[in-house]
Amino acid sequence: MxxxxxxxxxxxxxxxxxxxxxxxxxxxxxxxxxxxxxxxxxxxxxxxxxxxxxxxxxxxxxxxxxxxxxxxxxxxxxxxxxxxxxxxxxxxxxxxxxxxxxxxxxxxxxxxxxxxxxxxxxxxxxxxxxxxxxxxxxxxxxxxxxxISYSASNSTTFSDIDKDFFAKEAIQQLNVQQVIQGFEDGTFRPNESVTREQAAAIINRVLKRKSASLYSYKDVATSSRFASDIAAIKELGVINGFEDGTFRPKETMTRAQMAIIVQNAFKLDKKITYSASSIMYSDVPPSYRAYNAIMIMKKIDTTSGFQTKVYRTGDDATRAFFSAAIYNAINS
Missing domain, CATH: 3.90.1720.10 (endopeptidase domain like (from Nostoc punctiforme))
Structure with a gap:
């Protein structure tokens, strides 16, 4: 075998x-x-x-x-x-x-x-x-x-991902599908923050959108390796830019922004229903702008990573949690 x-x-x-x-x-x-x-x-x-x-x-x-x-x-x-x-x-x-x-x-x-x-x-x-x-x-x-073939020198296990890590299956599945992968030293670096340009690239590897033009925002050069992904995500309306016409590709993404982006990319608001009384985070009031997207993150979660009492809206979205969010959305 x-x-x-x-x-x-x-x-x-x-x-x-x-x-x-x-x-x-x-x-x-x-x-x-x-x-x-x-x-x-x-x-x-x-x-x-x-x-x-x-x-x-x-x-x-x-x-x-x-x-x-x-x-x-x-x-x-x-x-x-x-x-x-x-x-x-x-x-x-x-x-x-x-x-x-x-x-x-x-x-x-x-x-x-x-x-x-x-x-x-x-x-x-x-x-x-x-x-x-x-x-x-x-x-x-x-x-x-x-x-399916195998080389004994290779493994889908990253050196910094324990067997009981909450996002292990999500990371493995997305790794196989070449959506989000590791580094040359054999690590995944689960706690590293995800930037806006990385998020665009990761999501577009799932959606596979081909942009009509490489031009998208004034601070994203058409020669950038992320240019086509950012342009594609803009066309799809998944990740929006700022009022000054910039995308700010190197900025890190918050967990609240992650929820909104994943909801937009997979149109989860049209697919997922939930009872607000049964899905609560103590730090996310119903009036919060990303409330619906964040509630959906918890509703579709199969990794246990989002089954917490607080969501931490302003914290950076890490590679581990971004992987879990994408995995949950694909399987929803």
Whole structure:
């Protein structure tokens, strides 16, 4: 069996190729045992826990149990690893299917090959189940397979991120998706503050907006490595500039600003509802300008990082909390 890792980069630099690494046979057996132990768990749209899984969420959960991070969606999962012919499938390979969701084309379903021409995945009819690749529904929708590879010298664990760190899963997932990553010395530096230009770049790596022009604000040179991201985010109305026509790219971002930006980027105010009486921070009154965005941050949180009594609106947004906020928004 094989696992995945994405190479580190300093934020703002271009991404490099994804290196790969090999897993021992025992890990492959563990992977399949973990997957099979959840047979019968019901299907749940957006589900990533044993309470309920969707197809890609099931793979994220199972691989995470053996210390491997894979992208969150089936389409993204199909972009990693080495392509494998159907005739050469091995247990543990990822298998993909297209056009399984009404109105959506391309890869929309993923599973794990179990051997004997079968695969295990989260199905809407039976929950987690093992099904034959020759099944009359799945056979015509088969879209290919990938073998995730591993290099023993690499790891998705950063030297300064403990196994129990609240944002570990968020950081790992975004690292695999090349949204926010670490530094050349193997650290993530979770407590470093995020600047406005970094925030623009990170969010645009999720939204993938191509700007019509590199010009955006008078203090952002078109030659800046963040110029296209800042211009794109401006066009989307995610991060606004100031009345004097500046963006102030090097300024750090507060936690209140982070909440507003994440809400804008993912249109969470149109998707998430909450009961104000059940989601409270003692330092965020209903009259506060970012009240709605901050309440949403707590509502969608699955990392525990935002489950506190105070929000600390004026504190700098750190790389760890920004990662958690983006991760929560993607999975909401």
């Amino acid at each position: 094989k696992r995945i890792f994405s190479s580190l980069f300093i934020i703002g630099l271009l991404f490099s190729l994804l290196p790969t690494f090999k897993v021992e046979a025992a890990t492959e057996k563990d992977l399949l045992n973990i997957a099979k132990s959840h047979i019968g768990v019901p299907y749940l749209t957006g589900g990533t826990t044993p309470k309920g899984f969707d197809c890609s969420g099931f793979l994220v959960y199972v691989f995470n149990k053996i210390g491997v991070s894979v992208p969150r969606t089936a389409a993204e999962q199909a972009t990693v690893g080495k392509s494998v012919d159907k005739s050469a499938l091995q247990p543990g390979d990822l298998v993909f299917f297209k056009n399984t969701v009404s109105g959506k084309s391309g890869v929309t379903h993923s599973g794990i090959y179990t051997g004997d021409n079968s695969f295990i995945s989260a199905t809407s009819s039976k929950g987690i189940a093992i099904v034959s690749l020759d099944n009359t529904y799945w056979a015509p929708k088969y879209a290919g397979a990938k073998r």
